[in-house]
Amino acid sequence: MKILIVEDEIELLETITSYLKNEDFMCEKASTFFDAEDKLISFKYDIVILDITLPDGSGIDLLKTIKKHSPNTGVLIVSAKNSLDDKLTGLDLGADDYITKPFHLAELNSRINSLIRRRKFAGDDTIEFNEITVFPSSKTATVNGKPVELTKKEYNLLVYFITNKNKVLTKESIAEHLWGDDIEMADSYDFIYTHMGNLRKKLKKLGAPNYLQTMYGLGYKFADK
Amino acid sequence: MKILIVEDEIELLETITSYLKNEDFMCEKASTFFDAEDKLISFKYDIVILDITLPDGSGIDLLKTIKKHSPNTGVLIVSAKNSLDDKLTGLDLGADDYITKPFHLAELNSRINSLIRRRKFAGDDTIEFNEITVFPSSKTATVNGKPVELTKKEYNLLVYFITNKNKVLTKESIAEHLWGDDIEMADSYDFIYTHMGNLRKKLKKLGAPNYLQTMYGLGYKFADK
DNA sequence: TCTAGAATATGAAGATTTTAATTGTTGAAG
DNA sequence: CTTCAACAATTAAAATCTTCATATTCTAGA
Incomplete structure (x- = not known):
């Protein structure tokens, strides 16, 4: 199970990564829009954890890229915004779930697992x-x-x-x-x-x-x- | 199952109330600190949905009041703040769960139900x-x-x-x-x-x-x- | 080391859940 | 009004899960 974590707050990025590695997921990191876009085009991920508030580009565009290049990839959107609109936009564009900062790592984990179940990613794994x-x-x-x-x-x-x-x-x-x-x-x-x-x-x-x-x-x- | 909803945004208060009534909960409303405090002292509730950011007083104080007068009441804290501190303070003081605005009503419902299960409120019901x-x-x-x-x-x-x-x-x-x-x-x-x-x-x-x-x-x- | 009591293991009986085969029912199409 | 195919109900048998009684193992303390 390969996961890409897109998050510009370096500390949070590291926290999430080490937690998920400990849960036996294969993790890769991206802290900028371009880094993320590059990896998304070059590699195949089962799940992308996507912070939509990036400093150098919109996460919504990344979401479109994901859905275009590998529609089977599951996307879990992370946002600090309180706007319900963001949530709906994200889900409309094909994100599978949405989580608002701050969150417990346990909750992130449980959402990933429910995503795996729903999508039956398990198929390849x-x-x-x-x-x-x-x-x-x-x-x-x-x-x-x-x-x-x-x-x-x-x-x-x-x-x-x-x-x-x-x-x-x-x-x-x-x-x-x-x-x-x-x-x-x-x-x-x-x-x-x-x-x-x-x-x-x-x-x-x-x-x-x-x-x-x-x-x-x-x-x-x-x-x- | 009697629920008190403490929320100063009137529109949200009404939305939550009508949704939960439809789910067969008995609901009462409070939109101010004093209204809430009054009701909490006078009546017994199984669950309180508590927005901690009230204009005329701190929800944290209400939480203390609840735990003092009826320790068996379950408390679900609602907050628009992104601070993890609030979350931890709330949980430390005896809140049972925490939900960040904005949220889906379905999520609120599922948290209430998991709270009911955990606390075995069902005992009286x-x-x-x-x-x-x-x-x-x-x-x-x-x-x-x-x-x-x-x-x-x-x-x-x-x-x-x-x-x-x-x-x-x-x-x-x-x-x-x-x-x-x-x-x-x-x-x-x-x-x-x-x-x-x-x-x-x-x-x-x-x-x-x-x-x-x-x-x-x-x-x-x-x-x- | 030895022993008693608690924790764990085992096997079989009992209860529940699931499967499978058969029969009955419904409602749309002619 | 029929017919037919999909849907639903029924029943019995098979598989699984839980309980129970008994046996074994472990560990702390004498």
Whole structure:
């Protein structure tokens, strides 16, 4: 998933970039109109985060350029302006979403993810970890090239772990992520043990090491060794 | 669900109010600091939508008043300012969420709903339609006072219909609302027929009329007659 | 090191959800 | 007024998810 971030405030540009890199996106930066235009014509991006208030040109023109050269690229407009007109103009011209400064990075992240979902960019993309490969477009996965028969919950569990590799995930966060509103928190979470067991069993059967490590009293971690 | 809207821009105040009334919230308005303070002390609200930039007093002080008199009230701060400081101050002082002008009414609505979910305000609240009563706090429902044994999907289905009574809901929107990411759109939606049938059967068994009307080729409508 | 209690794992039963096949219904076109 | 095809309902079976009872593992503290 390749993202171009167009933002003239250097500090904010760096903040966003390092945050999104940490979320496992491939990021490139552009801090001027011409830099952005150049990169947009030369390379293909899945998503462009576009500040429309640039000092040396209008972001709206960049939006037109994007839609002309690669109509499948998703555009998330960032603006400090309070004008509703900007918002509407942007959305009319084909932007996919709009976020007003200041914003929390978490919100930016969630908008990017909802954009990915809506547009099904996932089509071109795979998520990998050693011998395991996940294909979001078809919601399937393979181990050493052999397909794993995963149920919906197991698939979601695997994706959640693989996209948060090397991080300890608590049962609470797993429950929140996979079940959301449907689950009353502070319940027993017993079912997670079951799903973990089933997922481990299926991955093991196809020859993957047990990456799903139990961190006693803390949660689980998906990692090597 | 009782909501107080504190906003000095009269036009916006009216817009928000009529929108939220249409979403079946009980709304009251306050356009000045003193009006708001008066109402906050005299009545109990589940949620306060609070513009912190009032001409005759600081919204931050109102926030303190709210937290002092009724700590369980949820507060959604509205601000035109771009300052991150305001946001943090507000959240530190006990606000539950923050939205920057300008915003779409749909976004306001979704934030209110997520606030309701998080705080479990639903505890005090019921949703009713003739002989049917839904208790969000326990995720249960009754018909003529007799409990209906509903599964999770059936419960969600009933809530979605009853909170959108008299509106035609397409199979697509039902699928999106109940299954969200977990479902690939443009699928068959066959399972909705099954769930509809099961829900109808259970409601009928307890003596409720068939409110779940089929709108051939369009979807379903939950309504009288 | 040993032990008790908490945390996690496992397997099978029970409940729910989804699929699939069949039957019934609707409304537009002839 | 028919016919036909799309839409919807119904039912049973299959798959999945959750619960429950039991077993195992882990860790802090004796």
